Amino acid sequence: MKRNSVDIITLGCSKNLVDSEKLIKQLEANGYKVTHDSDNPQGEIAVINTCGFIGDAKEESINMILEFCQAKEEGKLKKLYVMGCLSERYLKELAVEIPQVDKFYGKFNWKELLEDLGKTYKKELAVERTITTPKHYAYLKISEGCDRKCSYCAIPIITGNHISRPMEEILDEVRELVSEGVKEFQVIAQELTYYGVDIYKNQKLPELIEKMAQIEGVEWIRLHYAYPSHFPLDLLRVMRENDNVCKYLDIALQHISDNMLTKMRRHVTKKETYELIENLRKEVPGIHIRTTLMVGHPGEGELDFEELKEFIRKVRFDRMGAFAYSEEEGTFAAKEYEDAIPHEVKQKRLDEIMDMQQTISAELSEAKVGKTFKVIIDRIEGEYYIGRTEFDSPEVDPEVLIKMNGEELNIGDFYNVEITDSEDYDLYGVIK
Structure with missing residues (x-):
């Protein structure tokens, strides 16, 4: 368990992610080291930003909360806080049913979390946040x-x-x-x-x-x-x-x-x-x-x-x-x-x-094969650079796979890519 460190776990949509990013900025400004969506959370404080949209999402949020309650009971965690949509919707019920959580916040009052940690919300950072997506x-x-x-x-x-x-x-x-x-x-x-x-x-x-x-x-x-x-x-x-x-x-x-x-x-x-x-x-x-x-x-x-x-x-x-x-x-x-x-x-x-x-x-x-598109490079995966065209949003839409062949591409840069092959959803291409 690392002192003065916080793990934030975001569930649900990108709108939740923005709230988490704003909280991260505030926590960092108050001297905390923050990790987001870690596979191996090790902070002394955990904050779960929940989704409450449909049944499956609620279940995922509840399971995540219970998992962290277990970690707290085992002494791997000092404080556990919950915020977001599920918490907004079922605040009173959750507080009764899961007493191991130190405090539940709604979707909009997460600023109180800083006060409860003995810190202050810094208004001058209101439009700032720490980006958790690739920086481009x-x-x-x-x-x-x-x-x-x-x-x-x-x-x-x-x-x-x-x-x-x-x-x-x-x-x-x-x-x-x-x-x-x-x-x-x-x-x-x-x-x-x-x-x-x-x-x-x-x-x-x-x-x-x-x-x-x-x-x-x-x-x-x-x-x-x-x-x-x-x-x-x-x-x-x-x-x-x-x-x-x-x-x-x-x-x-x-x-x-x-x-x-x-x-x-x-x-x-x-x-x-x-x-x-x-x-x-x-x-x-x-x-x-x-x-x-x-x-x-x-x-x-x-x-x-x-x-x-x-x-x-x-x-x-x-x-x-x-x-x-x-x-x-x-x-x-x-x-x-x-x-x-x-x-x-x-x-x-x-x-x-x-x-x-x-x-x-x-x-x-398949109709895109043979055509050239402007592509932004998101990451490297295996032996491929993975990018997207303007017609593709991150995480939900098809990607363009470009085989690494000695030419170094920069993550976050744009390249003209000719599409050489296609699958149901993804495209393969070469740099023009």
Whole structure:
């Protein structure tokens, strides 16, 4: 057990990761040595940043907490703290059920952790954080919370209403990160397209991204978690006119049948969804669209599922994730609908659409063979340099594998790479 050292473990999404990075900066400024996501935690203090989004994530968070409780009981750890979404949602229950944890914090009051350690929160470091990703890219959180009330989603219950960060504060953070060597920004929020509505009274995402694109040193900007209803179409002009705004959009569509979109309370129709996709592809030639779909939501009949499959076949998403509905307490769906679709049916539907997507992904990857792309190098793995194109976000999208053949490439630098071969998801290439 190392004195004055802290292990931070982050579970869940990149939005949680940003909170952990801010905490790390504060702890380091107060004299602690901090390790993030270590395979072999050895600090005298541990902080677990939890996820509470769906059943599997909750289970992972609980298991991690119990694992560290065991370490504490064995004398390998002095203090154990828990923060994040699961803790925000079940603060009182967790404190009763797992008394070995020294204190549970919610998602937004983690600053109290510093006070409980006898330290101070340093306001002058408010926009600073210690990057835990490779130093050439970072996640940039532009807002918290969500005003959408989709039937199945617990996020508004956990995070509360949408709160945008002031634009200048975000731009200051970008400048700070650029000065530390960050070239690529994954712009994230629970719901990007709502940015600015609360503080500026209209959608300000296009303006924010345009201003970010003007900052010297910003090489790539990639957008995550847009919403299809009331999409700010001026964003497409910004994407088209600025080379450093990646032609990439992560937009969760969830379903296509009007029956399901209504039941899910998505405030968008089948016709509007198809029109939006057509618009995206017309206004930004070459755009890669990532989406997330859901199967097994209460009320999804065979006809709804057939419409969903037709949607996947027609649109041919460049990137697609999917999950089966799981009932989340407190949500509209949990209160109003019976979760009547058997687990086996949900799983069968999920497997079916993911198999469809695998075939589509393989065909789209194969179409890239022979073409040359700008690629950023993330790391070395075995005998390959591993990189990504502008159409690929870290950790969730395909990668480009470049065999090491004596030519030394720098991690975090860009290279022109000709694609020589493809698999379902990954590409192989050589430096041009």
